[in-house]
Amino acid sequence: MKIHILAGGPDEHMPPLHQSNDVKWVGVDRGVFLLLQQDILPVKAFGDFDSITNAQLKLVREALQDVELYPAEKDATDLELAFEWAIGQKPDSICIFGATGGRLDHMFGSIQLLYKGLKKKANVQMIDNQNIIQLFEPGTYHVDRLKEFHYISFVPFAGGVKELTLEGFKYPLNKHEVELGSTLCISNELIQQRGTFSFTKGILMMVRSNDKRCL
Incomplete structure (x- = not known):
């Protein structure tokens, strides 16, 4: 089993997204809505959803059975919450999309998750349309x-x-x-x-x- 996580990074950095039988998609904040736009139904959603409209959030909650809604003020990013869940599933690999570009603090924070995955012996990659980071x-x-x-x-x-x-x-x-x-x-x-x-x-x-x- 592979787990792909889509965060809500800038659209111009997104590679093409594909659904396949051996991949479970997880959406993070705006990434959930982006997946639905691509006709990809994630198995779970995480976030405070402060980057989408109330109407878009309503569509997300109608489409997904498993939405974990968090307050904006918390001790972990939405992506880290999704990543911790993914690690717990013990997948063959984890790929993180939508975590580069835009705010550098968010990007460097996301790269720290690669270190967390490394310490737990997980195979983790961060991917955009120009880079793969491991x-x-x-x-x-x-x-x-x-x-x-x-x-x-x-x-x-x-x-x-x-x-x-x-x-x-x-x-x-x-x-x-x-x-x-x-x-x-x-x-x-x-x-x-x-x-x-x-x-x-x-x-x-x-x-x-x-x-x-x-x-």
């Missing part, structure tokens, strides 16, 4: 070339990254230490169909991206 703990990983996301960047997330090795990349590395604040690994590219990256300490953010919004 966090990794020390280990060895394989990454395949994607036409839609040509560039691959690696950024230390918390402290430095030790012994980073990149194989199959245009700019390879061999057991290199990448300090927090470094831009060394920005805009790399795969020169083979599959590449490998590994490191022994730290938390590494991988951003797959493209210059154009091509999805």
Whole structure:
């Protein structure tokens, strides 16, 4: 089972949304209404719904059986509430959409959820029409070339990254230490169909991206 969560980020950053039998959609605030507009019926909805009209909220409540309505003043964002529920379902993967663009505080807050997922050993990605963002703990990983996301960047997330090795990349590395604040690994590219990256300490953010919004 896969869980896809749609938050209410700017429309211009949204990739195409699709329904499939192995995916459960969850809507967050305005994202619930956006899903209904795409003829996608989410299994749950979360939010204070302060970003949609009363008429739109009425449509949401009529269409969905499971709507969790929260006050605007609370200790967690609407997206975090949805994310915590999704983690509890123990899915194979979680993809978060509609969480980038617009307010930077919201975006950076959403990226923190990737860290929370990492600590709980969950496979979590944040996706928009130009980027895929993931966090990794020390280990060895394989990454395949994607036409839609040509560039691959690696950024230390918390402290430095030790012994980073990149194989199959245009700019390879061999057991290199990448300090927090470094831009060394920005805009790399795969020169083979599959590449490998590994490191022994730290938390590494991988951003797959493209210059154009091509999805």
